[in-house]
Amino acid sequence: MVVRKRSFINSDRPSCAVTAIFKRGGQTMKKIGICCLGLLFSLCSYAQVQREYHLISAEKIENKAYYFTALLREFGEVDSMICHDPVLKKMGLKKLERLHEAKTSQERVEAMKFSAEEITEAAKALASLYKPGNPIDRLLTRHIIPSGCYQQYKENGAEFLKKIWEQDAEGMNYAIEVYAAARKPHYPQIDSIGFYIHSRRFIEEILPACQQNIAFEVKTHPVFYSVPMAAVKALLDVNDRRQSIDYEPLCSTENRMAYTQVSQTEWNNYPYTAILVLGAGPEEPNVSISPEGKLRSAYAAMMYRQHQAPFIIVSGGRVHPYHTPYNEAFEMKKYLMDVWQIPESAIIIEPHARHTTTNFRNAARIMFRNGFPVEKAAVVTSSFSHLNFVEGMDSRCLRELGYVPYRLGKRLNERMMEFFPLQESLIIQPTEPIDP
Structure with missing residues (x-):
């Protein structure tokens, strides 16, 4: 399949031409002049997404959602x-x-955000600072491009820098508008602001206190992005919307044992790489795991016992009901261990997804970044009706994410379907601050 051949490289960037040329063998190589080769090699760093790359400080909200801007202070x-x-x-x-x-209130919200003029002015200033080989270029070539977080942009150098900055800035503005000004998010029933913005409490206490906290935090290091970034963190916190970093860093918390086991796995001993269980949150506020969650997890446990795959990935965040304290993936993991005696080293939690689209996207990210053979199929299990929905979900992914993070394989039965994770899953979604 063409998709799998390009799964590690963004084929629209210049250096993919290099890769394609080399794959065609010596005949094609002879047609390329020395100067052209030198130019193509110099652009190579602008193409390669590295599977082994892991985000720096994944336990920070800003690093998940605005990776480029967050790294400006890391170095x-x-x-x-x-x-x-x-x-x-x-x-x-x-x-x-x-x-x-x-x-x-309006002045406070606008002061927290970037104006359109500030976004443009900052983009020009950043572009003027860029030079091939300088620290900003090294940030791009050693972190931003290998991460795959912005691989949808085809520009290089200063133009690429402008694009990723603009995405981050507009993403911060979006989060501030949702959680300080009650802008309607994509899924208002589960993701909306936790306050009535015209209430006396919000106008006289919550928003002014956020303003003061942000100013106090920023005054020691008032760089151009500090106020909006601090505002996003403060507003997500006060709205109980820090779910994007639940259980992070996963490599040293809930997934430590399983990730260690990945490198020791004999993949040829199994027909599939993983069993992805789609979450189903309860509707009752005091219920930790729904009947659907139990049934889907139990089915995955039986598949695991039949050696269909070496790992179970349970996916789902703190979603249903509104402001629930229970995390779907964590509760399914507990259920698998307590009721089915599945070893912890075989269970990977994906505790951030809030929709079916991001169940797949986030699971694909885990598989890409932790050494799963992505050319080999995984399977997903859920209810019959849910998988029927999944079969036609490409258009929703394109509408909400801008890409499809998987390729579906065969429908094996009513409750099980093959899928392959795609590299596009690594792209950040800037208008989903709870799960970017």
Whole structure:
């Protein structure tokens, strides 16, 4: 399949031409001049998504949702360039000043956000700082591009830098609008703001206190992105919307034993790589796991006992009912261990997905970044009606994510279907701050 052949490389970037040329053998190689080869090699770093790459500080909200902007402060040389740039330095100070001066709710929200002019001005300033081989370029080539988080953009160098900055900035604005100004999110029944924004409590207590906390946090390091990023963190926190980092870092918490086992697995001993269980949250507030969650988990346990796959991936976050304290994946893991005696080393939790589309996307991310053979099929299990829905879900994925994170295989029976994870799953969704 063509899809699997391109699963590690973004074929629309220039260096994929290099890869394709090399795969065609010596005949084609002879047609390329030395100068062309040198140019193509110099662009190679702008194409390669590295499977083994893991996000830095995945336990930070900003690193999950706005990876490029979050990393600007992680590396001293880059941070120094930002802090000494006169345009960006002035912008940071002005944003903090404007935040201090805001008096009404509308002024406070607008002060927390980037204006359209600020986004454009920052993009130009960042582009002017970029030079091949300098610290910003190294940030792109060693982290941003290998991560695959922004692989949908086809530009290189300064133009690529502009695109990913604009995505981050607009994503921060979106989160602020939803959780400070009650903008309607994609799924308002489960993801909307937790306050009535016209209430006295919100106007006189919640929003002013957020404003003060943000200003206090930012004053020691007022770079151009500090106010909006601090605002997102404060607003998600006060709205109990920090679910994107539940159980992180998974590699050293709930998935530590299973991830260790992955490298020791003899994949040829199993027909499938994993059994993905789609979550089904209860509707009752005091119920930790739904009957559907038990039935789906039990079916996966029986498949595991029949050696269909070495791992069970249970997927689902804190979704139903609204503001539930229970995490679907964590509760299914407990059920599998307590009732079916499935070893912890065989269970991987994906505790962040809030929709069926992201059940697949997040599971695919786990498989890509933790050494699963993605050319080999996995299986997904759920109810008959749910899998019927999955069979026609491509259009919803394109509408909500901008891509399809999987390729479906055969429908094996009413409750089981093959699928293959795709590299596109690594792309960040900036308008889903609870699960980007």
